[in-house]
Each structure stands twice: as structure tokens, then as C-alpha cells.
Amino acid sequence: MSVKYKEFEHIISSQYRAEQEFLAEYQKGGYSFQKPYVKLNPYLIAPLTALILFETEQPTTVSITVKGKEEAGNIRFDFPEAKEHILPVYGLYGNYENEIELALANGEKNTLEIKTDELPDKVKQPTLFSTTPEYFQDNMMFVSPTSPAMTAAYDYRGEVRWYSPINFAFDLKRVKNGRLLIGTDRLMLPPYHTTGLYELGIIGKIYKEYRLPGGYHHDQFEMEDGNLLILTQDPPRGTVEDMCVLVDRKTGQILKKWDYQQILPQYPVGGSGSQDQHDWFHNNAVWYDKKTNSLTLSGRHQDAVININYETGKLNWIIGDPEGWPQDMVDKYFFKPVGDGDFDWQYEQHACVVLPDGDIMCFDNGHWRAKIKENYVPAKDNFSRGVRYRIDTEKMEIRQVWQYGKERGAEFFSTYICNVEYYGEGHYLVHSGGIGKYKGETCDTPPSRYVGDDLHYTEFNSITVELKDDVVMYEMQLPANYYRAEKLKLYCAEDILTFGQGEILGTLGVTEKFLTLPPTEEGGMVPEGYGVKVGLEEDRIIFKARFEKGQMVLLQLEGEEAYSYFIPTTKRPFLAMCVGTFLESDDRAVEFPVSREGLAGEFKVSLIIDEKKYDTGLTLHL
Structure with missing residues (x-):
């Protein structure tokens, strides 16, 4: 088979x-x-x-x-x-x-x-x-x-x-x-x-x-x-x-x-250098603060750390470069930098932490370190750091009270991931975990x-x-x-x-079903070249195969009732590859899970590939 x-x-x-x-x-x-x-x-x-x-x-x-x-x-x-x-x-x-x-x-x-x-x-x-x-x-x-x-x-x-x-x-x-x-x-x-x-x-x-x-x-x-x-x-x-x-x-x-779509404007508002319509916010951290009964969230693709009311979800404030945001939001939710010391906004940050005194710490990746493409800072000239901000939510003012990493320059630069930890006053962990070089050059992408x-x-x-x-x-x-x-x-x-x-x-x-089936002709047994694999887990069916970009593929389960599932073969260009350990080396590799919830009985497995219907020879007993 x-x-x-x-x-x-x-x-x-x-x-x-x-x-x-x-x-x-x-x-x-x-x-x-x-x-x-x-x-x-x-x-x-x-x-x-x-x-x-x-x-x-x-x-x-x-x-x-x-x-x-x-x-x-x-x-x-x-x-x-x-x-x-x-x-x-x-x-x-x-x-x-x-x-x-x-x-x-x-x-x-x-x-x-x-x-x-x-x-x-x-x-x-x-x-x-x-x-x-x-x-x-x-x-x-x-x-x-x-x-x-x-x-x-x-x-x-x-x-x-x-x-x-x-x-x-x-x-x-x-x-x-x-x-x-x-x-x-x-x-x-x-x-x-x-x-x-x-x-x-x-x-x-x-x-x-x-x-x-x-x-x-x-x-x-x-x-x-x-x-x-x-x-x-x-x-x-x-x-x-x-x-x-x-x-x-x-x-x-x-x-x-x-x-968050009910809280914030989406693409292209506030966009970082990695934002797209699909991944407009890219939430990479959450922190609950009991004192203010609020959630603090890090949105990498809006260069924004936001704070919302736990009960209502209402927006309280935003830490970040206000460039590219509507003026009414800037006036209401953004902080104004104050103080005589050094100050830098954070960009594409990770790991927001609310400290006991209300200060905010995060890992400032600094990716591109600007909101406008013409001002982007290349990796070789950039820096990442742990940073601590002090905010006044009455006056809507912010000052930078501590940082570590800027002085190490590109050696410490991570386009993605990373974290900070607070162990007590003056006692911190700063983890720059996404450092890389490609062909000898500091990476501008993960x-x-x-x-x-x-x-x-x-x-x-x-x-x-x-x-x-x-x-x-x-x-x-x-x-x-x-x-x-x-x-x-x-x-x-x-x-x-x-x-x-x-x-x-x-x-x-329940996995989303595909409702509109194309006209098909019989194709016989599925060709070996597609490398089709089907795995049965206790709660899922796992479908794996190899297809060329853009091929039309449907997985079908046919029993007393028929179920069809669309298999994406065109991969999105993820600009924030936060975990690469699941990636296949073959660009044609496709993996698609189907939840077994709502499925019971005997199902014949077939594939529609580019308007031909192929038999897999498999019958699943669910």
C-alpha cells in the first residue's frame, strides 16, 4: 500500500x-x-x-x-x-x-x-x-x-x-x-x-x-x-x-x-517590521497583577505592551513608540517619556513582568528599532536588552530606570524570543536566547x-x-x-x-469542515510520490504528505456521513518563527490534524488532489 x-x-x-x-x-x-x-x-x-x-x-x-x-x-x-x-x-x-x-x-x-x-x-x-x-x-x-x-x-x-x-x-x-x-x-x-x-x-x-x-x-x-x-x-x-x-x-x-480584536485596531495600525494581517498583534506574554486587577500583554507586532482590565477587557494603557497609532489613542493611552536619563522605547519585546512596585520589565528585542522602514536599524548595528520602566498612570508619564544589554551591542542581539526575570530589587535575569548569524552576518530575521x-x-x-x-x-x-x-x-x-x-x-x-466540493474524476490509488502518512492518536487523526505549493487538496472521511477537510499547501511567510523545532526541511511537507471530536464509526479515507479523487486503501474505525 x-x-x-x-x-x-x-x-x-x-x-x-x-x-x-x-x-x-x-x-x-x-x-x-x-x-x-x-x-x-x-x-x-x-x-x-x-x-x-x-x-x-x-x-x-x-x-x-x-x-x-x-x-x-x-x-x-x-x-x-x-x-x-x-x-x-x-x-x-x-x-x-x-x-x-x-x-x-x-x-x-x-x-x-x-x-x-x-x-x-x-x-x-x-x-x-x-x-x-x-x-x-x-x-x-x-x-x-x-x-x-x-x-x-x-x-x-x-x-x-x-x-x-x-x-x-x-x-x-x-x-x-x-x-x-x-x-x-x-x-x-x-x-x-x-x-x-x-x-x-x-x-x-x-x-x-x-x-x-x-x-x-x-x-x-x-x-x-x-x-x-x-x-x-x-x-x-x-x-x-x-x-x-x-x-x-x-x-x-x-x-x-x-x-484583542475587540480592544485594539489591527493591521496596519502600530505595525512593527514583522507585522502582517494574519499575525497583527503576536501576543507572546501574559501577566496578571492582583493590585490593579489587570492583565498586561506583550504584542510583538505592534511594538506594544498593553494593560487591560481583567473583568471588562477595557484598555488601560500602552507602553511603546506612538508612531503609527491614531492620535486619539496616543492622547488617551500612551505614555510620555520624562526624566534626564537615557530612554529608548522597546521594539518587538517579550516577557512583560509587573514588579511589586508597579514598574514594568520586559525584554526589548529591539528588532528594527523603528516604526518606519526608512529608519530601520540593521542587526549588525542594533542591540537587545532587559529594561525596566517606571510608569505614572495619572500623569501618563514613563521613565527608564534600568537596562542591561545595550552596552553589549550586536553580540547580545536577538530578533525574537527571550525573557527577563525579577528576583528582588537589583536582582534580575536577562536571557537573550535568539542570537544568530547566517553566513557570518548577524541575523535580521529569526x-x-x-x-x-x-x-x-x-x-x-x-x-x-x-x-x-x-x-x-x-x-x-x-x-x-x-x-x-x-x-x-x-x-x-x-x-x-x-x-x-x-x-x-x-x-x-471540532475541526472545521470544507463544504464546497469540486467536480472530480477517479484517480485510482494515491501515488506514492505524495508520501502520504496517516497517524491515529487517541483524540486526533494526523495527516502528513508532500505537495507542491498551491495544489488543491482535500482529505475525505467517508462513512454514514462524509467529512471533507481543506489541506493548506501554500505556507504563510511567518516573520516570527518563534519555535523552529517543528519545521520540516522539505518545503513541500504538509501536516494537518483532524480532531476526533464528533467523529464515530467506520470511515474510508480518500484524497482529492487537483480535481482527481484518490483512494488511500485505509479504513479508520473511530
Whole structure:
């Protein structure tokens, strides 16, 4: 058969099966403190983790020390009193005989060895690293990639102590239950919009997937009650990255929506150098501020950080260069720079943060650093930086009170991605993660867009800096692009491993049907040259193939009722390739998911290609 077909198990199902297997093995019995059960990479996607299980006759605390290559690299954690001991092991080194020391409350000790495999090439090694163990201690710097690399965590020496081969997307945040929220690896809309978010324990277990009809991109925020702000869109209307939703943490249901088309004028108003009609706002960050009950949103393609009322969605203010905006909006919503110090507007910014005193921080990418094409600043002469603005919403005045990065010039310049973090007054992280050169020249466009042969001519770099009172206390450079950097500890008392199957929450919605069918003639079996692949997931059908640009393609599911889906073969020229890890090297490659919601029964799969109808030979039982 010319069509390849495969069924895919959801990672949550795979992990549950793996968990059942290792628990069954453990429950055969005979495991004690001196001879515990040890399982490396128990949840399949975190190779530098392990699990130790044993019982003691009396309740006791247990401390674990994962030995470093030197004493400063030791990672220690104390587990609460119990008889049944479930001990996650974090911070193993790759390709190493790791030594693990266990100690009971009575002083009894046991030392184990765990051998790990070599790190994959996609786990990048630092090209420059500088800090001290006294300063960085047992923290890890997590980075999530946008170029060919893997999500990984680096210790005080720049050694990798955690990574995952899963193609996670966008931001990685620790939430109140100690787990991580990160974008799924399941592509929903090209080039990088995924099905939603995973809630992930450091051990690699996925407890929940939060799915959204419009998919997920860029950022999320945990509210005080645990519900989640998630950035999304409504694809059928033809625009992207211009909506935010509030999602119920327990059910995955959408509780509230904010639609920026109801708040702001669209293309070409306020347009940055990367704006188009399809991606007019490009929302890449969201922050809730309890003091003002407001949302602050970063819109890369309007060079604007905006603030809206949480309840009503009404616009409060805009930080940005007012060039190109209607005068009535400039008068009402924009700030006027004041003060005698240096001041620069931010352009195509990322990662807006509201500080405790109301100041606004963001990463000012500075892409083009102008609103008018004739004034664009080329990358080789440009700069990116972390910046802190002080705003007076009564007088509508703004002053720049701090920045870092301008002094480093093009070396620190990122056209896209990046973040800042606030750890306290004078204590900041500035992550310039999208640095690149193409054929030796500093990139004027995101380097993640380069695939295939172009990769040979592309140099990727990422610079992560932590500053305290304007002194650089930490710097790491990696030869890849990373969306954001987050400093976290591996062990967290709230991140408690619980057994049982994870949950798939929310909905992907019903995939839009194509209603007008062209006249067709029979074409027989679909030609092999199209490279058609069909994958069946628990909640989706995945269609992949190769077509020339502009070919007319419809996927048909024919059962008691027929469903037709339009397959786009003309790719949009995305000017903000924020994550390039889903890109295919073949320009003809097409991937299209169909939600299984609303589909039940037996369906014959056929294709209409340029007015010929082809049989795939496949019948799906849904």
C-alpha cells in the first residue's frame, strides 16, 4: 500500500503502562533499605531521573544525596517520615556512574550506583560559562529550545543534570504544586502552535494535558486560585496569537476569554517590521497583577505592551513608540517619556513582568528599532536588552530606570524570543536566547527559520545573564536558540510523585469542515510520490504528505456521513518563527490534524488532489 499508517499511544497512556509495569515488578517484594528497587527514567522522558522504592518496618525520614563530581555538585533532599518510601532521584549526570547516598533518621546509610547513557547531541554544551558554586548553589538553569536542541537544565558548572528528548514548546514555569507547565509536543497549527499545556513533574510524569480548540502558544500564567491564563487564538477567522483564555484547572474548560480584536485596531495600525494581517498583534506574554486587577500583554507586532482590565477587557494603557497609532489613542493611552536619563522605547519585546512596585520589565528585542522602514536599524548595528520602566498612570508619564544589554551591542542581539526575570530589587535575569548569524552576518530575521542545507550556514547562540546590583553573577552561552530561561531547583517539596493515570482535559473542538466540493474524476490509488502518512492518536487523526505549493487538496472521511477537510499547501511567510523545532526541511511537507471530536464509526479515507479523487486503501474505525 502506498499510504503509511500508524497508531500512536498518547504519552500519558504510555507512561501509565510503564508505571504499572515497574510497580508490578516492585510489588513482587523483597526490597529493603539495603536492597531497594531502582528504576532509571521511570516515565520514559527524563533520562537523568530515577526512582527508588523500598519499605521500612518503622516510619522514618530518609535523606537522599545525589553526589556531584565534586562536593559543591551534591544535590540533597529530605523526604518526610513514612514506612513506604517513594524517592525520586534528580540531578544525575549523563554517561556516568552516579553515586546516590541514602540516610535514615537513625543514621543508617546505603550507597547506590546508577549508570546513565550518553547525552544526545541535541543536548547542547555551554561554549562559555561563568559563576561560582557559592552563588548558584544547587539551582539549575532550565532552557526550552526553538532551534534543534533539547529542553535541559544546567548546574553551577554548566553540567547537564536534567533533560528531555520530548519536543516541548515555549515557556516552562513552575506552579504552586511544584510541577512544571510547558507546551505540548503535539503540533496543532503550523508552524508551532501546539494542542495545549502539559503539567509535568520533574521525574517526567505528565499528570495533565490541557487542550484548547485554538491551541497554545508562547505563555501561560497561574492565578491565585490555580486556574490558568493561556494564550491562544481562533484559527477559522484567519488571525493568530490575539486571544487569551482563563482555563479551569480541574476540568480544562474555558471560563473566560479576552479577544484583542475587540480592544485594539489591527493591521496596519502600530505595525512593527514583522507585522502582517494574519499575525497583527503576536501576543507572546501574559501577566496578571492582583493590585490593579489587570492583565498586561506583550504584542510583538505592534511594538506594544498593553494593560487591560481583567473583568471588562477595557484598555488601560500602552507602553511603546506612538508612531503609527491614531492620535486619539496616543492622547488617551500612551505614555510620555520624562526624566534626564537615557530612554529608548522597546521594539518587538517579550516577557512583560509587573514588579511589586508597579514598574514594568520586559525584554526589548529591539528588532528594527523603528516604526518606519526608512529608519530601520540593521542587526549588525542594533542591540537587545532587559529594561525596566517606571510608569505614572495619572500623569501618563514613563521613565527608564534600568537596562542591561545595550552596552553589549550586536553580540547580545536577538530578533525574537527571550525573557527577563525579577528576583528582588537589583536582582534580575536577562536571557537573550535568539542570537544568530547566517553566513557570518548577524541575523535580521529569526535564525530558527533556517532548516535543511541552510543550517550549515547558521550559527546559533543564547546568552543567559544573572545580575545583582549591576554585577554579572552568572553567564551561560549555548550554541542554540532557547525561548526562555528559568532558574529552578530540581527538588521541590510540593512536587510529590503520585501514582495513577494522568488526565487529558479540555477539548480540541471540532475541526472545521470544507463544504464546497469540486467536480472530480477517479484517480485510482494515491501515488506514492505524495508520501502520504496517516497517524491515529487517541483524540486526533494526523495527516502528513508532500505537495507542491498551491495544489488543491482535500482529505475525505467517508462513512454514514462524509467529512471533507481543506489541506493548506501554500505556507504563510511567518516573520516570527518563534519555535523552529517543528519545521520540516522539505518545503513541500504538509501536516494537518483532524480532531476526533464528533467523529464515530467506520470511515474510508480518500484524497482529492487537483480535481482527481484518490483512494488511500485505509479504513479508520473511530
